[in-house]
Amino acid sequence: MGARILLCVLRAGAPLRARRQLACANRCAPSIRLQRVRGAKCFKSNLPSGDGIKATRDPVSSRPTKEEELEGFCVFGDSFVGWDAAVPPNEVVDEDGAPMQSMVGRAPDPRCPSRRVTDDPKVQALRRHLKANNGIPGLEICAPDEVDRATRIFRRDGFVVVRDALDAAHLALFREGCARVLKEILAMPGRDGRRYLAESGRLPHRYCYGTTSASRQMMHDPAWTSMIDLPTTTPILKAIFASADYGVWGGGGDLSLPGAIEYQHLHTDGIDEQQGGDGRLAAYRRQEPSARGSARGFPSQEEPTVEAEHFADLPFRTQRLVMDCTSPGVTINFAMTDLTWENGPIREIPGTHTATAPPPKPEDEPEWMRLSTLVGAPAGSAIFRDVRAWHGATPNLSREVRALPSIEYSAPARHGRHFQKTMPHEIWQSLSPHAQHITRFIKQEPGVWPHGAGITTPLACDRQAAFERSAGKSGNANLVRTDPSSAGTVVRVFNHETGD
Numbered sequence: 001m002g003a004r005i006l007l008c009v010l011r012a013g014a015p016l017r018a019r020r021q022l023a024c025a026n027r028c029a030p031s032i033r034l035q036r037v038r039g040a041k042c043f044k045s046n047l048p049s050g051d052g053i054k055a056t057r058d059p060v061s062s063r064p065t066k067e068e069e070l071e072g073f074c075v076f077g078d079s080f081v082g083w084d085a086a087v088p089p090n091e092v093v094d095e096d097g098a099p100m101q102s103m104v105g106r107a108p109d110p111r112c113p114s115r116r117v118t119d120d121p122k123v124q125a126l127r128r129h130l131k132a133n134n135g136i137p138g139l140e141i142c143a144p145d146e147v148d149r150a151t152r153i154f155r156r157d158g159f160v161v162v163r164d165a166l167d168a169a170h171l172a173l174f175r176e177g178c179a180r181v182l183k184e185i186l187a188m189p190g191r192d193g194r195r196y197l198a199e200s201g202r203l204p205h206r207y208c209y210g211t212t213s214a215s216r217q218m219m220h221d222p223a224w225t226s227m228i229d230l231p232t233t234t235p236i237l238k239a240i241f242a243s244a245d246y247g248v249w250g251g252g253g254d255l256s257l258p259g260a261i262e263y264q265h266l267h268t269d270g271i272d273e274q275q276g277g278d279g280r281l282a283a284y285r286r287q288e289p290s291a292r293g294s295a296r297g298f299p300s301q302e303e304p305t306v307e308a309e310h311f312a313d314l315p316f317r318t319q320r321l322v323m324d325c326t327s328p329g330v331t332i333n334f335a336m337t338d339l340t341w342e343n344g345p346i347r348e349i350p351g352t353h354t355a356t357a358p359p360p361k362p363e364d365e366p367e368w369m370r371l372s373t374l375v376g377a378p379a380g381s382a383i384f385r386d387v388r389a390w391h392g393a394t395p396n397l398s399r400e401v402r403a404l405p406s407i408e409y410s411a412p413a414r415h416g417r418h419f420q421k422t423m424p425h426e427i428w429q430s431l432s433p434h435a436q437h438i439t440r441f442i443k444q445e446p447g448v449w450p451h452g453a454g455i456t457t458p459l460a461c462d463r464q465a466a467f468e469r470s471a472g473k474s475g476n477a478n479l480v481r482t483d484p485s486s487a488g489t490v491v492r493v494f495n496h497e498t499g500d
Contacts, residue, residue: 092204206256347392
């Protein structure tokens with residue numbers, strides 16, 4: 001498995017920005033046995049670390065210039081970025097960067113503070129509430145070698161946290177990549193007095209690495225592709241899918257800046273179409289019984305017998321069990337910093353990966369769902385998520401960026417369906433044999449650069465234009481405002497040149 005970090009070269013015709021990204025990652029590789037990339041430093045502020053409730057001053061006043069703010073920028077530790085008081089609560093911009101006037105397709109947080117400043121009374125009240133209550137009580141965190149335990153928890157809850165998934169070298173490489181891409185985004189000038197250029201369709205101070213890429217994925221960046229096949233994650237993926245023949249869909253991951261005061265609405269990352277019954281029945285039969293029946297709420301000795309040859313011949317209860325236990329996809333988010341009560345930890349609602357009803361709207365969410373966060377997940381941990389499980393981002397009231405870059409995996413039954421060729425062939429050649437196998441549907445042909453790869457911009461109209469310039473007649477892109485009950489309200493650019 002790909003425990004080492006591999007270097008590669010890109011063809012001369014690759015975009016200059018992509019060549020710079022690769023050069024930066026390659027420079028990082030020899031030196032990342034340290035916890036930080038050599039020469040990098042965090043821009044420390046004089047503000048308190050966040051352990052106290054009362055902030056000493058508003059970071060917006062007398063704050064440094066953006067150039068100073070981004071000098072030595074990191075995605076861990078205190079930073080001056082974020083907390084832009086000029087951005088109204090719940091403001092969402094359209095594909096052109098203009099604030100959206102209609103509420104159609106939006107899911108605002110009706111309970112968020114009225115101002116994006118640290119000393120706002122509602123911000124301070126929310127801080128006190130989160131410090132006292134945020135986090136899933138007794139959150140179970142597994143070691144990488146606890147494969148059976150991690151698989152049982154995943155099937156029971158729809159997610160599992162695995163500590164120490166990234167060693168110091170991989171954590172440093174991923175931190176460097178996340179900081180490099182985010183720095184590029186934040187350096188773009190904001191509009192109408194805003195400090196930053198917001199991403200189309202997202203709540204303020206939130207970005208996604210995948211959707212800000214004109215290729216829709218980060219599979220052109222070694223900081224991401226080096227994490228596809230790790231000795232700490234691959235055995236768990238093989239157990240979850242009960243196969244080594246799963247696939248990689250892509251990679252991206254979301255982040256929140258300090259001052260992201262809103263809760264993101266609960267959503268899933270995909271709708272289970274409940275198709276491929278016979279294939280999923282075969283996957284169910286391959287699973288270890290110890291990590292299957294007891295995880296679904298009944299003792300293994302009471303597990304329904306599966307004697308029918310075809311899925312259609314099973315009783316309904318057993319059909320549901322088969323579907324519940326065979327996830328169509330798994331996303332692994334990697335924590336770049338410790339998830340704390342104040343820095344916007346992801347929230348996961350246990351057991352919702354088997355739900356057929358949509359998540360509640362923000363105004364109907366019970367408070368316990370807002371507090372069902374993964375507080376305590378340490379930096380370098382991997383969060384395995386069933387794409388069907390309800391989840392969402394939470395307020396980042398700290399002074400550090402909360403980044404959760406991701407790799408997205410698909411079940412064997414979904415091989416090649418809507419997969420996009422977003423990985424340069426040169427990077428694919430540098431991967432481990434297993435990583436090459438599971439990424440075969442997303443690799444581009446030799447000498448062909450993936451359309452839009454290496455071009456980063458928050459605005460969907462710019463991503464579409466960049467993709468179309470790159471693709472010419474060999475690809476196309478659409479602007480799609482996704483279902484709020486599914487993958488959020490993000491305006492996304494899709495590459496329809498697939499790897500089928």
